[in-house]
Amino acid sequence: xxxxxxxxxxxxxxxxxxxxxxxxxxxxxxxxxxxxxxxxxxxxxxxxxxxxxxxxxxxxxxxxxxxxxxxxxxxxxxxxxxxxxxxxxxxxxxxxxxxxxxxxxxxxxxxxxxxxxxxxxxxxxxxxxxxxxxxxxxxxxxxxxxxxxxxxxxxxxxxxxxxxxxxxxxxxxxxxxxxxxxxxxxxxxxxxxxxxxxxxxxxxxxxxxxxxxxxxxxxxxxxxxxxxxxxxxxxxxxxxxxxxxxxxxxxxxxxxxxxxxxxxxxxxxxxxxxxxxxxxxxxxxxxxxxxxxxxxxx
Numbered sequence: 001x002x003x004x005x006x007x008x009x010x011x012x013x014x015x016x017x018x019x020x021x022x023x024x025x026x027x028x029x030x031x032x033x034x035x036x037x038x039x040x041x042x043x044x045x046x047x048x049x050x051x052x053x054x055x056x057x058x059x060x061x062x063x064x065x066x067x068x069x070x071x072x073x074x075x076x077x078x079x080x081x082x083x084x085x086x087x088x089x090x091x092x093x094x095x096x097x098x099x100x101x102x103x104x105x106x107x108x109x110x111x112x113x114x115x116x117x118x119x120x121x122x123x124x125x126x127x128x129x130x131x132x133x134x135x136x137x138x139x140x141x142x143x144x145x146x147x148x149x150x151x152x153x154x155x156x157x158x159x160x161x162x163x164x165x166x167x168x169x170x171x172x173x174x175x176x177x178x179x180x181x182x183x184x185x186x187x188x189x190x191x192x193x194x195x196x197x198x199x200x201x202x203x204x205x206x207x208x209x210x211x212x213x214x215x216x217x218x219x220x221x222x223x224x225x226x227x228x229x230x231x232x233x234x235x236x237x238x239x240x241x242x243x244x245x246x247x248x249x250x251x252x253x254x255x256x257x258x259x260x261x262x263x264x265x266x267x268x269x270x271x272x273x274x275x276x277x278x279x280x281x282x283x284x285x286x287x288x289x290x291x292x293x294x295x296x297x298x
Contacts, residue, residue, distance in 0.1 A: 165246045
């Protein structure tokens, strides 16, 4: 990496807020960290950290430097990526994100196959709900992602990837699991386990229910959880139901642990979407998207 190491030291200290922890991460001594920070402060003519005993915080000057350092490192990363591709077209780094359902049930297989096919390409992966992943794209923390929501930010380009169906399920041995076809209005009487606010899955469910004039306030919400896995395990021990992606319950249906509850006239489909900033594509991100399209198969 072509950059002033002192800036890296400053950035690491600002993230750890500890000279000792920064030294450990950078594999240098604590006096060396102190020396690099002192040189930066002498060069800028400003204090970058406030010392409070064993604790430190960023000064206003330090906050300004941190803001620009983050941008500088993005430029350095892009430069290094472009140079590495000149040396080897099949090299470089892709920063990939995925919303929760995709990260758990779709991407692991694709990432493994992609890495096997392109071993010299480095992959950095993050996951979270759709709102979090979209913010990661907007702040340029990741290059490309796949999400499951229906929101549309003007800064982001959206491209269809694959279809998904969300179904209502319950524990097979529960009283709710023994019920026949439900009417949409009966959903308001069921104790439901839902995803958290910001979840793409929750957005899609609420949009579908809106057709029957059912809002979030109308539902009998027993609990909101931040992952599909947590919801599935909760259902196994409760008299409640939940809306879950069909791709997430294959084993549970096969083992007859969960059952699908039919709701008359209610079909919930969504489209998984690639997202990236407008005008921010690269040969590597295009390669990754093509690979996903050709290897996605349920």
